[in-house]
Amino acid sequence: MIEPLLNWLDETTGWRKLKATLLDRKIPKGVNWSNTLGSLLLFCFGVQAITGMLLAMHYSASPDHAYQSVQYLGSQVPMGAFLRGLHHWTASAMVVLAVLHLMRVFFSGAFKYPRQMTWFTGVALLLVVIGLGFTGYLLPWDQKAYWATTVGSKIASITPVIGPWVGKILKGGDTLGAVTLARFYSIHVLVLPALFVSLVLVHLFLIVWHGIAAPPERMKQEPSGDWKAGVDRRYHDLKEKGVPFFPDIVFKDMMAVLLLFAVLAALAYFKGAGLEDMADPTATDYNPRPEWYFLFLFQFLKYIPGKLEAVATSVLPGLAITVLFLLPFLDRGARRHPLDRKSWTGLGLAALGGVVFLTVQGLRSPDVNVEIPKNPEVVQGKRLFAELRCASCHSIDGKGGVVGPTLDNAGSRRGKDWIEEHFRNPQAMTPGSKMPNFKLLDTEVEALTAYILSLEGGAYSADAPKLFEDQCMSCHMINGKGDDSGPDLSLEGKTREQGWIEIYIREPEKIYPDSAMPGYAKDLTQPQIEDLARYLAAQRGTKGSVTRVAGAKPAKAAKKGKAALGPKGEGSD
Amino acid sequence: MSTVPPNKDPEPANLLDRQVDRREFLKLAIFGAGSLLAACFGGAGLTYFLSPAFKQKQDAWVDLGPVGDIPQAGPVKMDYIQRQADGWTTVEGRSSAWVLREDLNVTVFNPHCTHLGCAYRWDDKREAFLCPCHSGVFDKKGNVISGPPPRPLDRYQAKIEEGRLYILPGEKAS
Numbered sequence: 052m053i054e055p056l057l058n059w060l061d062e063t064t065g066w067r068k069l070k071a072t073l074l075d076r077k078i079p080k081g082v083n084w085s086n087t088l089g090s091l092l093l094f095c096f097g098v099q100a101i102t103g104m105l106l107a108m109h110y111s112a113s114p115d116h117a118y119q120s121v122q123y124l125g126s127q128v129p130m131g132a133f134l135r136g137l138h139h140w141t142a143s144a145m146v147v148l149a150v151l152h153l154m155r156v157f158f159s160g161a162f163k164y165p166r167q168m169t170w171f172t173g174v175a176l177l178l179v180v181i182g183l184g185f186t187g188y189l190l191p192w193d194q195k196a197y198w199a200t201t202v203g204s205k206i207a208s209i210t211p212v213i214g215p216w217v218g219k220i221l222k223g224g225d226t227l228g229a230v231t232l233a234r235f236y237s238i239h240v241l242v243l244p245a246l247f248v249s250l251v252l253v254h255l256f257l258i259v260w261h262g263i264a265a266p267p268e269r270m271k272q273e274p275s276g277d278w279k280a281g282v283d284r285r286y287h288d289l290k291e292k293g294v295p296f297f298p299d300i301v302f303k304d305m306m307a308v309l310l311l312f313a314v315l316a317a318l319a320y321f322k323g324a325g326l327e328d329m330a331d332p333t334a335t336d337y338n339p340r341p342e343w344y345f346l347f348l349f350q351f352l353k354y355i356p357g358k359l360e361a362v363a364t365s366v367l368p369g370l371a372i373t374v375l376f377l378l379p380f381l382d383r384g385a386r387r388h389p390l391d392r393k394s395w396t397g398l399g400l401a402a403l404g405g406v407v408f409l410t411v412q413g414l415r416s417p418d419v420n421v422e423i424p425k426n427p428e429v430v431q432g433k434r435l436f437a438e439l440r441c442a443s444c445h446s447i448d449g450k451g452g453v454v455g456p457t458l459d460n461a462g463s464r465r466g467k468d469w470i471e472e473h474f475r476n477p478q479a480m481t482p483g484s485k486m487p488n489f490k491l492l493d494t495e496v497e498a499l500t501a502y503i504l505s506l507e508g509g510a511y512s513a514d515a516p517k518l519f520e521d522q523c524m525s526c527h528m529i530n531g532k533g534d535d536s537g538p539d540l541s542l543e544g545k546t547r548e549q550g551w552i553e554i555y556i557r558e559p560e561k562i563y564p565d566s567a568m569p570g571y572a573k574d575l576t577q578p579q580i581e582d583l584a585r586y587l588a589a590q591r592g593t594k595g596s597v598t599r600v601a602g603a604k605p606a607k608a609a610k611k612g613k614a615a616l617g618p619k620g621e622g623s624d
Numbered sequence: 625m626s627t628v629p630p631n632k633d634p635e636p637a638n639l640l641d642r643q644v645d646r647r648e649f650l651k652l653a654i655f656g657a658g659s660l661l662a663a664c665f666g667g668a669g670l671t672y673f674l675s676p677a678f679k680q681k682q683d684a685w686v687d688l689g690p691v692g693d694i695p696q697a698g699p700v701k702m703d704y705i706q707r708q709a710d711g712w713t714t715v716e717g718r719s720s721a722w723v724l725r726e727d728l729n730v731t732v733f734n735p736h737c738t739h740l741g742c743a744y745r746w747d748d749k750r751e752a753f754l755c756p757c758h759s760g761v762f763d764k765k766g767n768v769i770s771g772p773p774p775r776p777l778d779r780y781q782a783k784i785e786e787g788r789l790y791i792l793p794g795e796k797a798s
Contacts, residue, residue, distance in 0.1 A: 098665070101665070101669060102669075105672050108673075109711075109712075111712065116712060116713060119712040119713065120711070122712065123712035124712075128672060128675055129675040130669075130672040130675070131672060133668055134672055137668075298647060298650035298651045299650065301650075301654055302653055302654055305653070305654045305657045306653075306657065308657070309657045309660065309661060312664070316664065489707065490687075490705075490706070492684075492707060492708070492709055492714065494709075
């Protein structure tokens with residue numbers, strides 16, 4: 052029944068011969084688990100291709116939507132966060148596996164006759180993998196993406212002679228922006244994958260053509276005469292005694308793949324891919340760090356004086372890649388065992404040690420800037436504020452229109468609920484208001500309200516001014532009250548946000564290592580520190596904002612002995 | 625009481641006793657591992673890809689203004705701008721609806737023909753909705769007069785609150 056069908060398929064495709072060539076081929080004995088690395092890489096590429104196709108369904112390659120689309124993908128699409136996590140971790144795994152694969156081939160001399168071309172395509176594949184990593188992490192358009200790419204393209208542009216052109220071509224212009232993102236996206240999803248597939252096909256063909264290299268054997272000295280025929284004969288003998296590719300080798304590959312997938316899936320599920328704040332070209336409090344696999348280069352640059360920058364960024368890496376490429380021409384002959392090629396083995400180990408050392412140093416090096424957690428709602432609100440052109444009528448910090456009221460202290464003046472209702476229906480809250488009804492979505496109302504409240508760091512309790520009096524006034528003053536041995540804090544809210552102040556009160560040395568101020572982590576509770584930070588963030592010199600407390604008048608709240616945390620929506624004027 | 629038979633069967637009939645061939649075992653393991661992988665990865669991928677099919681559409685009531693302002697002579701086309709989430713963006717989409725008002729009795733029609741979705745218009749002379757695509761004709765209550773439309777015009781849910789008309793586009797009136 053099935054036999055005629057199989058025969059017909061064989062007639063039309065020749066699959067039996069193909070199967071014999073691919074699956075029944077013999078593999079020399081002694082091929083061990085380290086030989087599964089190539090299969091693992093192939094599997095990883097498959098995972099990247101499939102997850103990549105799926106991720107692209109919810110991605111928009113433009114700076115005004117890229118970040119939002121990645122956010123949407125991670126929060127609104129079932130399995131979106133998991134698949135993005137898988138893509139992220141598999142990318143890292145590919146770099147690790149590619150380097151391990153290269154090391155195995157390097158140390159076992161498997162790149163030697165007759166497999167030089169396999170080596171060339173392999174090194175090219177490694178470069179493609181690195182290129183995929185570099186172009187891939189710009190795509191979410193978060194802070195990491197933006198700043199790592201800024202540094203990366205700057206590095207490209209200080210290459211001697213051709214640098215300025217390389218930089219421009221990479222970015223698609225002079226600045227990092229919409230053109231860069233579209234360009235990187237095209238390179239990431241079209242150019243490099245096409246290159247990868249072409250190279251892999253050649254690489255795989257060569258592997259089947261030459262057969263998998265047998266484990267290296269010691270050779271006392273370099274054979275003379277027609278040593279290539281000797282190598283061929285020896286390989287033929289080993290292969291005869293070998294095991295079939297299917298199922299013996301495939302079994303090992305499959306088990307390794309299963310283990311790898313379990314690890315990657317666990318990382319994707321439990322750790323995910325992470326998304327930092329949206330790219331902000333004006334940010335000065337961010338610590339740009341590349342993906343960890345570029346960290347050794349990043350760290351290396353710290354030791355290089357500025358004048359020699361190009362040596363470190365392009366000359367040395369260029370030299371390393373050239374040596375790697377030309378290895379089969381440099382390390383020739385029949386002797387493959389690492390102990391028979393001591394100088395190359397030593398060089399390889401030294402390079403590996405250097406990369407590991409620099410990576411560890413890079414991971415250990417402390418961040419210059421303190422990370423200040425941002426409220427994503429506030430960030431979104433700020434963006435909406437600009438998008439809806441609210442500043443045409445309202446001012447913040449003295450900037451903006453005068454048609455509507457200034458918003459610096461709207462939070463304490465009106466309270467959260469009032470502001471939310473006002474956004475939904477301005478005329479209902481303020482009859483005769485000229486403010487248009489934007490018909491905002493609920494999420495937009497919440498974000499805008501969070502932003503308005505954040506302008507003074509949110510509402511503080513009645514205890515906050517008292518706390519300030521007890522704890523801070525011996526050094527600081529607000530509006531002329533207090534001591535002037537420390538900085539005057541009357542306008543603190545104009546220059547610092549609540550998150551910064553909060554960290555500073557808790558651990559001043561984290562922000563200024565030689566700060567004279569003592570930390571209050573022990574003396575105050577975390578809610579007290581937050582309250583105090585909100586109070587200080589409200590010090591903006593705006594008329595009336597200094598003594599106002601959300602929800603209730605300070606004296607009243609204090610009398611009742613109740614801290615009125617959280618606004619109640621009673622406008623106090 | 626059963627006794628042990630004196631002569632054991634030389635060939636065990638139980639197939640489980642037979643040693644599984646090593647090659648067979650490897651093949652089975654490869655197939656098993658492959659299936660497990662395909663199930664996990666494929667499951668996640670398919671859930672992701674097919675998820676739009678299970679997504680609930682979230683509609684919001686649209687304010688079409690005071691009911692009193694709507695003319696009563698015949699159906700009127702009312703345009704509105706609805707701010708709505710569209711994937712990861714927010715758009716101010718322009719849409720319209722046909723509104724038929726008889727005092728406080730308001731019927732709101734989906735502006736697309738029930739045949740293949742073309743936009744129809746009201747013809748005052750013929751007192752009918754005319755579809756330009758395949759000549760579908762509806763009366764002012766939305767009933768099919770002639771042509772290929774399979775059912776009367778679809779209606780939107782509508783409500784009047786404090787004298788203003790609100791509609792829920794995308795949902796048929798129940």
